[in-house]
Amino acid sequence: MTLKGMVKGMRNMLGRYIGKWFYNKGIHFDATNTPYFPPIVNAIQRAGPTIKPPTAYELSGPILDEEVDEVRNLIEEYKQRWPRTGITLMSAGWLNKVSKKEFVNFLAYFPKGTAFLSSKDVSGTKKDANFSVRLYDQIVEEVGDKHIVQFITDNVGAS
Template structure:
């Protein structure tokens, strides 16, 4: 035992056992006498993992994030990146998330869409549509998507609320969409 260690033990032994944590009247677990043997590395890691799980859970609960979001493809890499960056990393601010980081993602999606469109002459595409009604505003929308072996992409959404929806309407609408996409690519 080196000299500094005995000084620390002496100081800790003089501290009150009921010192408060951040103004609360709970006992500080680091100041209370150990009730058992020193924790193993495996036990510490288990406790750290539990702490991580609880804070992630609190964030999900507080923001009403669907639990299935943990199964999305970007969740595990996010956690892995936080682990790799390590202690001291600051999370992105609301400004960064809504500004520069969002702009970067928009640019990445635009590049993907351009690459996706470049594959149309080789693979052709299937035009798909889906209609839905906004029950609050009573508006009807028709969404158009295109499918190819490379993936599915949103094309456009049309407000069809105040239109007579007959065969002629749908033929004109689909013709317009096919023309925008290039009729030689649609199968």
């Protein structure tokens, strides 16, 4: 077998194993188009056969904690730019159909992207003008009113 044939065979085998994992876990094929997919394949190739993959515990514990810390640090870095760039504060309500709990999510949109700020459980709260003022005052105070250039909310509420 030629070197070209061996490379083609190895690539096919890699594709088959990745495919089986995608099919088994119902991962959308578009996941290969994220900026995170090529580096994972490269890291696996560099690690070689002696490195064991992370366990479910590691992925849901220490590795997840590291990723959360990285995202928090990135958001803090972005917040330092908000006085110069401003943000669009966005909110959207939704209902968890299983638990019947209502939530309002708050996000900040700015030139580098969108960041989740917080989610408020508004279950059982009377949805009147005072409710909206209290809810939005709270998030505006957390963000800083001088940073907000516009505010976008859904008009449906948390349903």
